[in-house]
Amino acid sequence: SQQGEEDPQALSIQEGENATMNCSYKTSINNLQWYRQNSGRGLVHLILIRSNEREKHSGRLRVTLDTSKKSSSLLITASRAADTASYFCASNGGGNKLTFGTGTQLKVEL
Amino acid sequence: DTEVTQTPKHLVMGMTNKKSLKCEQHMGHRAMYWYKQKAKKPPELMFVYSYEKLSINESVPSRFSPECPNSSLLNLHLHALQPEDSALYLCASSQDVSLAGTGELFFGEGSRLTVL
Helix, strand or coil: CCCCEEECCEEEEECCCCEEEEEECCCCCCEEEEEEECCCCCEEEEEEEECCCCEEEECCEEEEEECCCCEEEEEECCCCHHHCEEEEEEEECCCCCEEECCCEEEEEEC | CCCEEEECCEEEECCCCEEEEEEEECCCCCEEEEEEECCCCCCEEEEEEECCEEEEECCCCCCEEEEEEECCEEEEEEECCCHHHCEEEEEEEECCCECCECCCCEECCCEEEEEC
């Protein structure tokens, strides 16, 4: 399987805290993307980082990429209850094929 | 609101039925995708169409038959399915691949399929 691994599988934090999720992938990539999925809904694209980038920010999101370790992390700062969702990394090794990691279920409690 | 529309939202079918899932986008995207997702699992790629031609088939059983009638529409024809095919079927679209690989995928809300 080309599927990447994410950890933790589940994360529970208090509102206002930061949440960090990690992703490892198996093959060389052109880019790595992060998606969010609310329960039973479609996925929503959060951020894309290219293989020649090391860090990228978007609002409360910060993504890092370490191609030598084949890993990425997603940091959500000042989390809110509305951030409760599953988060998936997805690696693109070229072409149209996007392979999703196993996902992290984030729960943000009031 | 998503710009990829999937119908129906829910479908229950018997193992001998023939049904279809439909997907539509009007963003001018030239790549369209079918993913299958089981509960608490990541989406798994099934098919990719690029410029209305099938470019990737991830060894999907022939009881799933994709069709791309035009650049805005993507269908998934279902026949003689098994109970283990019950899942959320997600359609997505993207600008076609560039030298930098594929960009952002836009997903529909999915069709939840139950096979009895």
